[in-house]
Amino acid sequence: MSWSAALRDTVRAGLRLDRTLSSPRRAVRGALAVALVVFPTLALAGPALATSAAMGAFISGTATFQRSFRPRVSLAVAAGIGLGVSTFFGYLAVGVPGAFPVLLAMWAFGAGLAWSIGPSGGVVASTTLSVMLVVVQLPVSVPTALGHGLLCALGGAVQGLVVTVWPIDSWRAQRDALADTYASLADYARRLRQDPTAHVDPAPFIVARQAATLTPWQARHRPPELSGLRGIAERIRPALAALADPKVGAPAEGPQRDRAREILAAAAEAMDALARAVRAGEPLRAVRSAPVLSLVPAADTDPARLTGPARRSARRLITLLGRAADTLDGQDQDTVSSPALGPGLHRPSLFRLLPVAWQAVHRQLQPRSAVFQHAVRLAGVVTVSYLAAKLLGLHHGYWAPMTAVMVMRPDFAQTYSRGVARLAGTVVGVAVSTAVVQTLHPGQWLAAALAVVCIGGAYLTLKTGYALMTACVSSYVVFLLGLQPGDPVQTALERVGLTLLGGTVALLAYALFPTWQTARLAERLAEWLAAAGRYAGTVVGVFGEPAKRGTGEVRKALLDSREARSELLQALERADAEPVRHSSHLPELSRKQLDRARAAIGLLGRSAVLLEAHLPERGAEPVPGAAAFGEELRYATAIGGAALLVGQLPDFADLRAAHEKWDAELAELPRDDGVEVARAGTRLVMQALADLDKAVRPRRPVPSGA
Known part of the structure; x- marks a missing residue:
């Protein structure tokens, strides 16, 4: 953007008046x-x-x-x-x-x-x-x-x-943050009906986590309906993605896909009702699509019957929506303090x-x-x-x-x-x-x-x-x-x-003496790659060591990835208003290439979300080699992020070789849901890294020594 255009836009933004008033x-x-x-x-x-x-x-x-x-x-x-x-x-x-x-x-x-x-x-x-x-x-x-x-x-x-x-308006900010999360999930469910690989907006989840971090005084006075709902929303997100994805959920076409679309539409309507109730502080009103939120028809011969991982995802989604409704109505007190929802988030006092x-x-x-x-x-x-x-x-x-x-x-x-x-x-x-x-x-x-x-x-x-x-x-x-x-x-x-x-x-x-966000885009991209790879590697590792489920490692890695993506999006928004051309240490990394790289890392994060939706229980049989490949994935993406940071191209050749060897070993094992999900999910991970490699590679060969 030129200086004249940037100044024109900033002048308009500065003089723009909205009709919105404070209370x-x-x-x-x-x-x-x-x-x-x-x-x-x-x-x-x-x-x-x-x-x-x-x-x-x-x-x-x-x-x-x-x-x-x-x-x-x-x-x-x-x-x-x-x-x-x-x-x-x-x-x-x-x-x-x-x-x-x-x-x-x-x-x-x-x-x-x-x-x-x-x-x-x-x-x-x-x-x-x-x-x-x-x-x-x-x-x-x-x-x-x-x-x-x-x-x-x-x-x-x-x-x-x-x-x-x-x-x-006590607790208004907390109510709005939680309601925005459920409204965002409802919009996500509707988009999944048409685009099974759609991405969810992480911003409402980040804000909701900040709103749920309480001081001791707030923890004692928080309205009961605001306790537990955020944790349920965090678990609804991967369930929605896993149900819609054609690789690990309902088939791309056919009666089961139609059934999945019906459940997604009903879930969206239910989450809209939850958002309205939370925002207004009123009782939850029943939605017309509530009967759809079931797994009928249950006959084995019915072609619309969901099976396998898709059925598990639908069952998990329906159960979570029921828990959210019960929590809001105060009928399920055990849900509020359930360890599955994670410990409380404590905000330190000012001192x-x-x-x-x-x-x-x-x-x-x-x-x-x-x-x-x-x-x-x-x-x-x-x-x-x-x-x-x-x-x-x-x-x-x-x-x-x-x-x-x-x-x-x-x-x-x-x-x-x-x-x-x-x-x-x-x-x-x-x-x-x-x-x-x-x-x-x-x-x-x-x-x-x-x-x-x-x-x-x-x-x-x-x-x-x-x-x-x-x-x-x-x-x-x-x-x-x-x-x-x-x-x-x-x-x-x-x-x-x-x-x-x-x-x-x-x-x-x-x-x-400017501070251009444009010059920091490659740095933000590198940080997101490393964080998303760490999240994906941690999730894959749980398939190999199910006893690690619930230790908090997956949750921490997810939050780091979410924060890194949010920082990149903020930097991009600010860079769009700057009167400078996009520049990077990487040779000829254009804005179009940057957008493709964002899409590739987004696919990496989404693949990890799909895998997280099917994490094995603690006592489940471990998937052989998953822990080792998860560690290899974390290491490779960390090195790839460091390469982007110093202006070099990431190299995932060793990771591709490790994946081919591990995938061949899994193919020889008996068919098992855990093994099939791990194979499908890690293939998506490798596809994302291949897309990233294509996105950042220059159009012309880089001269030796460059």
Whole structure:
């Protein structure tokens, strides 16, 4: 994509407005919490401290709107503590000549590294930097600095208290994540009716696992219908794939295929009903296709009777759907605590999360890391913007670095779309709020009330568009700082100019020192190949050692493969918006070849899913040679991924030879379901690796020594 096309698309994305609004009740709740902090502080301590308290309450409230499955109370309190600490150190540093720019650069670097923890951590860390810039204006004493910091933290505490007293849509995020998983499975079942080799979208499963990871408090208060359903959904997925696949399930054509299509359609309708019930928190309604979810006709002579592995897959699918319905209705309490569903997922508390967060940050402390590059870029841009505004002698110089902080993100599309939206929203917000100030000449109390109204508007428009939300935030800051004396027209002009300065520096910095996801596509592809091969090898190994079933190795390998695929898809989405051509260490690896390689590795993962659906029981007879071939498969795909990573072509010749020898040995054994499934599944695995070899091989021979 050219620069002109990329800029055009990002401008459109930044200025696009949706009709979606945040929950009005949650917006009112957040604004009410701010009012409970601002007005008492204004009456008791004056406008300076009221500004600190308002910023703390506003940003802490914003943290409760982030996409996170932690309790909203803990998010508000954690944000308040971070704001208090940043404000305290900011006030201390501003009184020491030359210390504040140094602190600013260090804090910006840390805020950039916070993206390694997750998007919520990165956003909240960036806002602490913004608050430091807004409220820290004049040198004060240490006790006064402590007071400002405590008031910022108090804002977070009040937000947490209001969330506790006035809970709204409790467990909504968890319900939506679980419902999306069942809705995705329903869509998958319908697609399997027409395309037996269709792939399932892994994103809902990843989100559902994150939603099911609970703190001790959440584990005690979780609605009973949300316990156990995710584990059942994880087991439904391979059952659907195994039933539909013509190699290990129903035949490609004939009465059994028609019967499999009927069961898939009925299963889709049943899972849609489960999704609706989970999302609404209502009892499960019976579906019209429920009678189809059986294995009749059972007569041995009936041509529509499913047999062999297909019948086992259908039986497993029907049993799992029944368990899901019983769990939702609370009729099958044993299902909730069944060991087959896996142990509970425990989310550490915020304090116990600190070592985990440090490990995540430490892994990013390397020059090639996109997060590390973002942190360096953010620190440089913020410091340069601050010093440039100071050199220009502008009184409200903090608007330039604040704009840079709010605009910059680790990827190109978000940075440029937010930059355009920030500029447009700031101009509109400052113009409207300045006109209101000039017309009404509000006093302190009216200005504070208008600021609270703007906060409610910002909360309400969080999902509508960044430009509109920025207009509300800009108006809020204007009214908030209007509590202090100054010329509103001159101040408005300075803020618009400084927004231009900060946004321009941020966008130029990204253009000059970019972090292109396009250049990392081969790396992401290599990681997915290694993870998918590890998953497939682990599943094949269980056929050779059935006693390993249930040890958690298969589940861990599946999650690793799922995460690697998700990271590649995210990188591809971001790369599509970048104004650079696809490049890779591999010779002439075009985007078309990359797509073919993705399809090949997807087939590898899907083959492992089919094999997982037919894993032998612990006491079953082992398949000879399966454990050794599984280990060989893990090793070969790991080496193949490493080859892709360093710009070489993967070589699976030894693995093909091992498979041919093992397949010949299995052909001499008596016919057995386990042996037949292992043979069919590993043939699909080898076909996937052959497709990958063709996809990445250059169109022209690679010169020797290249």
